[in-house]
Amino acid sequence: MSDASMTTQHALQGQAAERRRRARHAADTRLRLYGIGAITLAIGLLGILIFTIILGGHTAFTQTHVRVQFPLTAESYNAEEPARSNWRGVIDDAMAEIFPDAVEGGNLRTRTQILTNNTQFFVRDAVLAGDYEVGDTVTLEVPASDPYDQLNKGVIKRDTPEENRRLDNDEVAAFDSLVENGQVSRPFNWGLFFNADSRFPEIAGLSGAIVGSFYALMVCFLISFPVGIMAATYLEEFAPKNRLTDLIEVNINNLAAVPSIVFGLLGLAVFLQIFGLPRSAPLVGGMVLSLMTLPTIIIATRAALKAVPPSIREAALGVGASKHQVITHHVLPLALPGILTGTIIGLAQALGETAPLLLIGMNAFITSPPGGIFDASTALPTQIYIWADSPERGFVARTSAGILVLLGFLITMNAIAIFLRQRLERRW
Amino acid sequence: MSEQIKVKMRGENVCVHYGEKQALFDVNLDIGTNQVTSLIGPSGCGKSTFLRCLNRMNDTIDICRVTGDLTLDGQNIYDRAIDVVELRARVGMVFQKPNPFPKSIYENVAYGPRIHGLTRDKTEMDEVVENSLKRAGIWEEVKDRLDQPGTGLSGGQQQRLCIARAIATKPEVLLMDEPCSALDPIATAIIEELIDELRENFTIAIVTHSMQQAARVSQKTAFFHLGKLIEEGDTEEIFTNPQNKKTQDYITGRIG
Numbered sequence: 001m002s003d004a005s006m007t008t009q010h011a012l013q014g015q016a017a018e019r020r021r022r023a024r025h026a027a028d029t030r031l032r033l034y035g036i037g038a039i040t041l042a043i044g045l046l047g048i049l050i051f052t053i054i055l056g057g058h059t060a061f062t063q064t065h066v067r068v069q070f071p072l073t074a075e076s077y078n079a080e081e082p083a084r085s086n087w088r089g090v091i092d093d094a095m096a097e098i099f100p101d102a103v104e105g106g107n108l109r110t111r112t113q114i115l116t117n118n119t120q121f122f123v124r125d126a127v128l129a130g131d132y133e134v135g136d137t138v139t140l141e142v143p144a145s146d147p148y149d150q151l152n153k154g155v156i157k158r159d160t161p162e163e164n165r166r167l168d169n170d171e172v173a174a175f176d177s178l179v180e181n182g183q184v185s186r187p188f189n190w191g192l193f194f195n196a197d198s199r200f201p202e203i204a205g206l207s208g209a210i211v212g213s214f215y216a217l218m219v220c221f222l223i224s225f226p227v228g229i230m231a232a233t234y235l236e237e238f239a240p241k242n243r244l245t246d247l248i249e250v251n252i253n254n255l256a257a258v259p260s261i262v263f264g265l266l267g268l269a270v271f272l273q274i275f276g277l278p279r280s281a282p283l284v285g286g287m288v289l290s291l292m293t294l295p296t297i298i299i300a301t302r303a304a305l306k307a308v309p310p311s312i313r314e315a316a317l318g319v320g321a322s323k324h325q326v327i328t329h330h331v332l333p334l335a336l337p338g339i340l341t342g343t344i345i346g347l348a349q350a351l352g353e354t355a356p357l358l359l360i361g362m363n364a365f366i367t368s369p370p371g372g373i374f375d376a377s378t379a380l381p382t383q384i385y386i387w388a389d390s391p392e393r394g395f396v397a398r399t400s401a402g403i404l405v406l407l408g409f410l411i412t413m414n415a416i417a418i419f420l421r422q423r424l425e426r427r428w
Numbered sequence: 429m430s431e432q433i434k435v436k437m438r439g440e441n442v443c444v445h446y447g448e449k450q451a452l453f454d455v456n457l458d459i460g461t462n463q464v465t466s467l468i469g470p471s472g473c474g475k476s477t478f479l480r481c482l483n484r485m486n487d488t489i490d491i492c493r494v495t496g497d498l499t500l501d502g503q504n505i506y507d508r509a510i511d512v513v514e515l516r517a518r519v520g521m522v523f524q525k526p527n528p529f530p531k532s533i534y535e536n537v538a539y540g541p542r543i544h545g546l547t548r549d550k551t552e553m554d555e556v557v558e559n560s561l562k563r564a565g566i567w568e569e570v571k572d573r574l575d576q577p578g579t580g581l582s583g584g585q586q587q588r589l590c591i592a593r594a595i596a597t598k599p600e601v602l603l604m605d606e607p608c609s610a611l612d613p614i615a616t617a618i619i620e621e622l623i624d625e626l627r628e629n630f631t632i633a634i635v636t637h638s639m640q641q642a643a644r645v646s647q648k649t650a651f652f653h654l655g656k657l658i659e660e661g662d663t664e665e666i667f668t669n670p671q672n673k674k675t676q677d678y679i680t681g682r683i684g
Contacts, residue, residue: 241490311527315590317488319540319597320517329539330529 057400063189064144064152069137070094079134087120116143116202143202146394196368201394211369212377219286228297236305256295263291264356280361280376289350300342304335337424344417354381380406433460436631442496451477455657464632466642469652475635483519520599524606526586528578536578540597564592584615604634651675
């Protein structure tokens with residue numbers, strides 16, 4: 001720079017300077033407004049999404065129950081061998097007591113349908129669990145069947161013309177008389193969490209899906225966590241820098257971008273067809289999900305290893321630690337929060353993954369939770385998929401409720417990841 | 429060597445390449461037993477590179493290649509028979525930036541003896557830790573908080589902790605790579621005093637940017653410039669009567 005240009009003062013006052021300053025400030029403000037706008041839009045859309053899901057799903061968190069006294073008459077109840085009793089008869093007797101005119105009118109059958117189809121099993125279980133004799137009565141809170149549940153929740157509207165309504169005026173009146181007698185209640189729907197799937201929405205729940213997802217995630221974790229950490233450690237700490245490792249690195253990054261359904265096809269072709277593993281099993285689901293989680297864990301682990309300051313490695317090498325001691329005593333423990341965060345985020349992704357599970361048959365109709373990783377089962381996202389496909393009104397709300405439960409798990413997992421990052425991360 | 433000082437480490441025709449670039453050219457330098465040898469010279473002159481050859485820290489850099497002979501007690505340290513981990517236990521190192529492990533003060537010092545299996549039990553380890561911290565002149569400051577993280581100490585204390593960690597394995601040679609460049613003058617003075625005391629038991633090689641420091645702490649000085657060893661000799665000689673013009677220019681502040 002010449003002396004002349006150094007000594008000449010820039011004009012920071014005057015009109016031109018003022019214009020420049022104003023333009024600069026305006027540009028700053030615009031940029032900030034764009035940012036605020038984008039965030040508002042994103043939060044707004046998310047809010048609308050969650051609001052509609054809650055609006056659609058909140059009714060599934062309660063369930064209409066009807067309190068019924070079941071008389072154990074000599075005709076229906078077999079006191080000698082209670083298991084061989086005529087439970088349908090017991091229900092008919094109970095409903096006949098509540099609706100005496102129905103017996104004459106010949107529509108007792110319609111009245112028993114106020115209660116869920118599985119009422120006979122509830123009655124059987126309650127009676128077998130206790131010590132009852134002929135002439136006793138058993139009082140139970142029984143879930144109402146889906147149409148009456150929907151009527152009670154206002155989903156089926158009374159002002160709809162009778163011919164378009166799922167329940168006719170007679171059925172509505174019968175239910176209303178139960179309400180008047182104070183026999184109808186609407187407690188929290190624990191069945192949503194503790195029942196397995198069912199054809200009847202009123203007793204369908206997520207327990208099978210939750211347990212299935214848990215097993216699948218456990219398998220996924222047990223495979224992808226150790227393999228991912230070891231692969232990342234090798235690539236980061238030991239692998240020579242050459243074409244081969246470059247190729248591997250590029251392909252791991254590519255793997256993270258492969259559509260999940262492709263992994264499902266791979267699982268179908270390899271795990272089911274070639275290895276002959278059981279269909280619909282959480283074992284296979286977990287294996288397929290681990291293929292998807294691996295790249296996420298490898299990438300996160302490598303980033304965490306890279307973030308360990310070289311001075312710590314030098315310090316350890318300087319006192320004569322061997323390579324493996326440097327890695328196991330210092331580098332890996334320091335990288336652990338980052339690794340765990342990446343792993344949990346990877347698992348959260350896996351929890352929400354549907355497509356690969358559909359291809360290996362984890363969307364089957366299964367009415368009991370799996371007893372192990374080899375039993376056929378569904379998972380949370382596939383259960384939602386199944387319910388979304390079902391025609392009964394009750395499944396509409398349950399689909400949304402399932403989404404809310406899934407979101408709840410995802411938010412919890414991400415919160416744990418954030419907590420770990422905040423809590424365990426060391427600063428230098 | 430003018431006096432009868434035993435040679436602890438010797439470098440003969442040491443050349444170092446970083447990939448295509450040569451960083452050291454035929455360096456011949458002896459490190460005398462129980463002496464402090466300071467390596468001085470402008471930035472990028474190769475003094476740190478030479479120091480890191482002495483405990484093979486350069487091995488960790490993939491593209492680094494070392495040729496020539498480097499010996500410890502007459503044994504070639506780049507020999508296949510030498511285990512680099514044992515070498516580093518015998519030739520300890522203190523780095524430019526204090527780098528305690530993010531563990532307790534006790535664990536920082538105990539780590540070296542533990543991985544080398546130098547102690548038999550807890551009492552012996554306690555002794556080693558206490559002695560090392562005492563030798564490093566930091567015992568009084570930390571004895572009541574040995575379980576607190578070493579990273580919570582001040583910069584000067586951290587560096588003394590690192591010295592304690594380095595001497596806990598009882599190395600024969602202690603390499604110091606600008607140990608005071610991140611410290612204030614008071615902490616520097618403490619460390620310099622310490623170096624003088626450590627000389628009794630250890631052979632010390634120190635890289636420094638400060639010529640005053642070299643003059644204060646060392647008996648021998650080696651001046652590097654552009655990867656070549658220009659001049660070496662008794663510190664007093666070098667600073668009062670340099671033989672080479674470049675040395676003279678550097679110590680009088682004309683280059684560097």
